[in-house]
Amino acid sequence: MVNAHKIACIPGDGIGIEVIEASIKVLEVMQPLFGFKFEYTDLPWSSAYYKKNGRYMPPDALEILKAHDAIFFGAVGAPDIPDHISLWELLLPIRQGLQLGSNVRPSKIFKGVKPPLANCEVGDLNWLILRENCEGEYCGQGGRSHTGTPYALGTELAVFTRFGIERHMRFAFELARQRPRKMLTLVTKSNAMRHGMVLWDEVFYDVAKDFPDVKWDKMLVDAVTIRMVQKPKSLDVILCTNLHGDILSDLAAALSGSIGIAPSANVDPERKAPGLFEPVHGAAFDIMGKGIANPIATFWSAAEMLRWLGEEKAADGLMSAIEHVLEHGPLTGDLGGKANTEQVTQAIISALKQ
Ligand code: ATP
Ligand code: MG
Numbered sequence: 056m057v058n059a060h061k062i063a064c065i066p067g068d069g070i071g072i073e074v075i076e077a078s079i080k081v082l083e084v085m086q087p088l089f090g091f092k093f094e095y096t097d098l099p100w101s102s103a104y105y106k107k108n109g110r111y112m113p114p115d116a117l118e119i120l121k122a123h124d125a126i127f128f129g130a131v132g133a134p135d136i137p138d139h140i141s142l143w144e145l146l147l148p149i150r151q152g153l154q155l156g157s158n159v160r161p162s163k164i165f166k167g168v169k170p171p172l173a174n175c176e177v178g179d180l181n182w183l184i185l186r187e188n189c190e191g192e193y194c195g196q197g198g199r200s201h202t203g204t205p206y207a208l209g210t211e212l213a214v215f216t217r218f219g220i221e222r223h224m225r226f227a228f229e230l231a232r233q234r235p236r237k238m239l240t241l242v243t244k245s246n247a248m249r250h251g252m253v254l255w256d257e258v259f260y261d262v263a264k265d266f267p268d269v270k271w272d273k274m275l276v277d278a279v280t281i282r283m284v285q286k287p288k289s290l291d292v293i294l295c296t297n298l299h300g301d302i303l304s305d306l307a308a309a310l311s312g313s314i315g316i317a318p319s320a321n322v323d324p325e326r327k328a329p330g331l332f333e334p335v336h337g338a339a340f341d342i343m344g345k346g347i348a349n350p351i352a353t354f355w356s357a358a359e360m361l362r363w364l365g366e367e368k369a370a371d372g373l374m375s376a377i378e379h380v381l382e383h384g385p386l387t388g389d390l391g392g393k394a395n396t397e398q399v400t401q402a403i404i405s406a407l408k409q
Contacts, residue, residue: 057090057091057092058091058364058366059091059092059093059094060091060092060093060124060125060366061123062093062095062123062125062126062127063095063096063098063119063120063123063125063127063329064079064095064096064097064098064127065100065126065127065128065129066101066129067100067102067129067130067131067145067338068102068103068129068130068132068133068338069130069132069133069337069339069340069343070129070130070336070339070342070343070348071129071131071338072101072129073343073346073348073350074334074350074352074353074396075127075128075129075353077350077353077354077396077399077400078350078353078354078356078357079095080400080404081373081400081403081404081407082357084404084407084408085369085372085407088372088408089366089372091361091364091369096119096123098112098119100116100145101131102131102132102133102136102141105136105141105144110144111131111141112144112148112149116148116149117149117152117153120149120329121153121328121329123329124329124364125329125330125331125332125360125364126330126331126332127333127356127357127360128146128331128333129334129353130333130334130336130337130338130339131145131146131337131338132337132340133338134340143195147193147195149331150189150321150331151189151195153323153329153331154189154323154328155188155321155323155328156187156188156189156222156223156323156324157185157186157187157222157223157226157227157321157322157323157324158185158186158297158300158320158321158322159183159184159185159186159230159319159320159321159359160183160184160185160186160300160304160307160318160319160320160335161182161183161184161318161355161359162180162304162307162308162310162311162317163180163181163311164177164179164181164311164312165177165311165316165377165378165381165382167381167382167383167384167386168311168312168313168316168390169312169390169391170310170312171309171310171312172287172310174285175287175310179287180287180288180307180310180311181291182287182291182293183230183231183234183292183293184300184303184304184307185223185227185230185295185300186295186299186301186304187219187220187223187297188223188321189219189297190214190216190219190297191213191214191215191219191296191297192211192213192297192298193297193298193301194212194213194214196212196214197209197211198210213248213296213298215251215252215254215255215296217258220254220255221258221261221262222324222325223324224259224262224294225262225265226322227239227292227294228262228263229266229324231266231269231271231292232266232268232269234292236270237268237269237270237291238269238271238290238291238292239269239270239271239291239292239293239294240271240273240279240290240291240292240293240294241259241271241272241273241274241294242273242274242276242279242293242294242295242296242299242303243255243273243275243276243296244275244276244299245275246275252296256273276299276302279293279303280306283303283306283310287310293307304317308335313349313389313390314335314336314352314389315336315348315349315351315352315387315389315390316349316351316355316381316390317335317336317352317355318334318335318352318355318356318358319332319333319334319335319356319359320332320356320359320363321333322363330360330363332356332357332359333353333356334352334353336352346395346396346397347388347395347396348387348396349387349389349396349399350396350400350403351377351381354376354377354403355373355377357373358370358374361373372407373403373407376403376406377403379406380399380402380403380406384402385399385402386399387399
């Protein structure tokens with residue numbers, strides 16, 4: 056019997072459209088090979104949709120999404136719309152509205168990819184960044200006053216709740232437990248931020264007691280950037296807040312070779328909502344329309360989606376194809392190659408068929 060999964064597909068904007076299109080081609084070839092079926096709902100929610108309708112999504116968007124098993128997302132943003140509008144109209148309301156409390160961002164150095172650090176080789180960097188995904192610095196609370204005057208002020212509150220922190224931390228410990236090294240590093244800024252960040256420390260000590268088999272340590276976010284560069288091997292799972300995870304995962308992507316290969320999974324650890332799978336990168340206006348975007352970040356995100364849906368064999372098959380192409384080429388420009396999106400897509404398809 057073939058497992059059918061309902062996938063809500065939101066290509067969005069810029070290179071998001073290009074890398075989702077490439078991924079759909081790969082997934083079409085995979086379905087008969089691995090015995091699963093994707094039934095897509097194409098959702099045109101994007102900056103073009105906003106320009107036409109005055110909003111990025113219809114009012115019942117969350118209800119529409121909830122009727123699916125997973126959401127496959129490209130990127131959002133347009134050069135003529137402020138980023139805080141596009142982000143707050145589309146991606147953040149989905150993450151928060153569906154309570155996708157954890158953002159899982161793996162990164163590693165693959166064979167064939169030349170990382171920027173001289174001291175780093177294949178196997179030296181293999182991290183899972185666990186970014187809190189619904190609250191903290193991106194909770195959207197705050198305000199403006201005296202706008203347009205010399206006295207203009209803006210407040211940006213970071214709201215942390217025991218509920219949100221604990222849910223995220225338990226999930227991080229569970230994932231750490233499944234990894235060979237079973238190590239976890241808590242990252243905060245609890246020296247300078249004496250309220251919410253201290254709550255993070257407190258909740259962490261409570262949760263850690265339930266996972267005695269996981270080796271953990273804790274670091275301040277500034278110090279962990281040094282460790283990521285100087286001793287990448289000493290890190291495994293990196294557990295952090297929304298803002299810190301946003302920044303650290305871009306650093307992780309760069310250290311592993313390119314943001315063009317970095318995937319992410321936005322999930323409700325309790326699985327009450329469909330997970331959202333997307334590349335870490337954004338709409339990348341500088342390269343959109345040229346057909347040269349690296350599709351691997353989105354292919355890897357698709358593999359994470361397959362795993363989340365229980366299609367382990369398909370996920371492993373796609374990861375093997377990705378590893379093969381990264382090792383033997385062709386590669387896109389961000390990885391030092393000359394290939395375009397289509398050539399990498401066809402190479403992945405050939406590797407899958409072998
Ligand atoms: P966001 O605000 O959504 O995070 P951003 O402005 O940070 O977006 P990104 O789109 O993430 O920018 O990309 C930063 C730069 O990295 C791009 O300008 C582009 O040159 C490069 N880049 C990003 N994604 C890819 C990709 N898939 N392939 C090749 N280059 C990429
Ligand atoms: Mg960015």
